[in-house]
Amino acid sequence: MTNINSKRETNFAVTLSPCQFRDHTYVARVPRRTVTTDQLLDLVSAHNQGIDRYQVGHAMELLKKEILEQAELGFAVDIMEICKLYVAPVSSVKTLTPESESVSGFEARFAVNRELKKRLRGVTATVTAVVDSAPQLSQIVNPVNETEEGFLDATFSGRVRGHKLKVGGNAGGIFFVPVTGNGEANPDETGWIKVPDDYVTKNTDGLLEFHLPRTLEAGSEYFIAVRTAVRGNKELKNPVTGFSKIPVTIR
8 A cells, every 4th residue: 555644745756668669768657656545534634633534534435426326327527626527438339220229338537627737737756767678587597407507408498587578579589698708798799699489489578488509509608688579569669688697608
């Protein structure tokens, strides 16, 4: 449950996520943190000494009952001049005889009133986090012995767990990236070894399983890179790539 206090301190926390369809552009989001009816009643009591919290709560229940009944009757309801609740059909009606049809299936929609819009336009907030859209590799497992000791057995398989891992798109794939002399991933992609597409046996956002390419050299170290151009059902404008935090050794 959201923690709130009676000091009227701001609770805005904005996160930025890279826009996959436009370079150098970020999408700002305010994480949803819900204040419950009980918390609102606590605030009313804290800011208005002497008010009976339970009477206010009872009045709110009566108001809620009337709002729901009027909405069910098809009226648009102005809720305390904050927003307007109205009903609309869920979908369009396809028929050759519209005058004889009955429309079923409605949903609630809201239109924000001018006062709330005016108040929110004056709000400013600092960025609290930048969300990385690249695949995040958190665990590399050797399925031969179910260990995470940084070794994979040649000619066998590997397993990667994490987030946003699902591989897709023409440029997507799982790669073994040679380690340079200073212990970093080699940026020269011509030396990267791709796992053949038909070697990938599990491909989800949280888990990748694959057979190791036959061209990996025993005794050599590689970072594992995951590159994808899909996110859910959408194709990204530019592929994103995530790297394992540590290299693995082929033995």
